[in-house]
Amino acid sequence: MDAVISKSWVEGRTRAPPSKSYTHRAILAAGYADGARVLNPLVSADTEATMRSVEAFGGSVERSTDADGDGDVTALDVTGFDGRPGVPDDVIDCANSGTTMRLVTGCAGLADGITVLTGDGSLRSRPQGPLLDALDALGGRAESTRGNGQAPLVLKGPTAGGEVSIPGDVSSQYITALLMAGAVTDEGVDIDLETELKSAPYVDITLELLADFGVEATAVFEGEDDDHDTADATGFHVDGGQSYSPEGGEYHVPGDFSSISYLLAAGAVAAEEGASVVVEGAVPSAQGDTAIVEILERMGADVEWDREAGELVVRASSLSGVEVDVGDTPDLLPTIAVLGAVADGETRITNCEHVRYKETDRVSAMAEELGKMGVEVTEERDVLTVHGSRTDLVGADVDGRADHRIVMSLTVAGLVADGETRVAGAEHVDVSFPDFFETLGDIGADVDLVD
Numbered sequence: 001m002d003a004v005i006s007k008s009w010v011e012g013r014t015r016a017p018p019s020k021s022y023t024h025r026a027i028l029a030a031g032y033a034d035g036a037r038v039l040n041p042l043v044s045a046d047t048e049a050t051m052r053s054v055e056a057f058g059g060s061v062e063r064s065t066d067a068d069g070d071g072d073v074t075a076l077d078v079t080g081f082d083g084r085p086g087v088p089d090d091v092i093d094c095a096n097s098g099t100t101m102r103l104v105t106g107c108a109g110l111a112d113g114i115t116v117l118t119g120d121g122s123l124r125s126r127p128q129g130p131l132l133d134a135l136d137a138l139g140g141r142a143e144s145t146r147g148n149g150q151a152p153l154v155l156k157g158p159t160a161g162g163e164v165s166i167p168g169d170v171s172s173q174y175i176t177a178l179l180m181a182g183a184v185t186d187e188g189v190d191i192d193l194e195t196e197l198k199s200a201p202y203v204d205i206t207l208e209l210l211a212d213f214g215v216e217a218t219a220v221f222e223g224e225d226d227d228h229d230t231a232d233a234t235g236f237h238v239d240g241g242q243s244y245s246p247e248g249g250e251y252h253v254p255g256d257f258s259s260i261s262y263l264l265a266a267g268a269v270a271a272e273e274g275a276s277v278v279v280e281g282a283v284p285s286a287q288g289d290t291a292i293v294e295i296l297e298r299m300g301a302d303v304e305w306d307r308e309a310g311e312l313v314v315r316a317s318s319l320s321g322v323e324v325d326v327g328d329t330p331d332l333l334p335t336i337a338v339l340g341a342v343a344d345g346e347t348r349i350t351n352c353e354h355v356r357y358k359e360t361d362r363v364s365a366m367a368e369e370l371g372k373m374g375v376e377v378t379e380e381r382d383v384l385t386v387h388g389s390r391t392d393l394v395g396a397d398v399d400g401r402a403d404h405r406i407v408m409s410l411t412v413a414g415l416v417a418d419g420e421t422r423v424a425g426a427e428h429v430d431v432s433f434p435d436f437f438e439t440l441g442d443i444g445a446d447v448d449l450v451d
């Protein structure tokens with residue numbers, strides 16, 4: 001399916017979809033528990049892969065829908081496997097979801113037998129090697145069928161826990177996987193980081209959610225580190241023998257700031273003079289991607305965040321290029337690249353090598369696709385520089401690379417490009433923001449979906 005976008009103004013009130021990262025963790029944590037009710041879940045292709053996984057280990061997931069009959073899922077009632085996952089009857093298909101594959105690898109390490117994980121072509125090309133080595137070091141067995149550190153994966157437990165060392169600059173999801181599983185091992189898990197940690201706020205999300213499920217895990221710091229920024233951690237620790245149990249038996253998922261970034265970007269670049277876009281459901285949480293608010297401010301955008309009300313307002317703004325380090329916030333790169341294309345001057349996106357290990361190499365993808373729209377972009381291994389100017393953007397046929405974030409960010413670029421922009425692979429928004437096109441349409445974007 002293609003999305004065909006014409007230059008348009010946006011204005012109005014909209015709502016953030018629930019967080020993908022919190023939903024994955026909440027479903028799996030409920031699986032590790034006796035069970036729990038997950039309120040305001042994101043139901044998307046990726047989180048459905050995590051639901052299937054919990055079911056494969058012996059749990060169940062029931063959906064409750066709105067009384068108004070619109071089919072919106074308001075809660076997931078998860079029956080858990082209480083820290084002891086069973087051996088799955090079949091291969092688990094993690095589809096396009098890196099989070100599912102990594103977090104479920106940790107869980108598979110607890111099962112007394114073999115678990116096989118696979119996924120789509122993109123997921124089968126992403127790096128799993130360090131996590132497989134960690135599981136081996138903990139006394140389990142973990143193999144890539146092709147011996148290249150990529151899925152399909154064959155995993156054998158059970159592991160009792162122990163000490164592992166792992167790089168921190170490939171994926172923080174390895175740490176999340178080991179902490180979530182480590183809490184229900186006999187001995188607990190000590191993780192020593194071999195390199196600096198990238199995507200650190202995602203580990204903060206994990207620590208926050210674990211605490212809400214009554215599980216204690218901590219970052220380890222060396223020396224005189226007073227500010228205790230997780231990005232500076234040298235390791236992590238979780239005691240074994242813990243039980244997952246959220247207060248009141250339920251957990252509420254906050255709005256998703258990676259998804260919000262497209263709505264804010266749309267408002268900043270395509271709201272008419274005097275008009276605004278308001279995003280509800282923007283409550284503070286551990287999400288690193290809340291940085292989009294500060295990035296927009298630095299670019300000169302007129303944006304206000306009422307944290308108490310969970311409401312963001314952005315107005316028509318003229319933007320200037322800035323330098324942004326995305327070490328903590330890899331998922332913002334496509335949004336920032338588009339903002340940079342519209343802004344005057346140079347936007348340098350630094351510390352971005354790990355953004356190449358996503359659904360696609362997003363550094364190259366944004367350089368090439370924005371290039372097709374007339375934008376001058378310079379790509380280095382760890383830096384993407386966008387030489388922006390609103391007047392340079394021209395509509396073009398671009399490829400969403402079967403990657404939800406590339407599709408959504410190029411759609412936002414299409415709102416300000418001269419002429420028609422056609423983004424191939426529009427259906428992939430179902431990974432994190434299934435209602436993306438409807439939401440944009442509701443605030444005035446001229447977008448048609450065509451087969």
Ligand SMILES: O=C(O)C1=C[C@@H](OP(=O)(O)O)[C@@H](O)[C@H](O)C1
Nearest residue numbers: 021099171172173199202330331
């Ligand atoms: O743990 C998570 O929920 C995520 C961690 C990040 O990945 P890496 O840690 O692999 O950078 C992020 O890019 C991904 O979208 C979600």
Ligand SMILES: C=C(OP(=O)(O)O)C(=O)O
Nearest residue numbers: 096097098099331358359
């Ligand atoms: C990289 C992403 O997710 P995952 O790693 O779960 O595939 C993403 O949502 O941008």
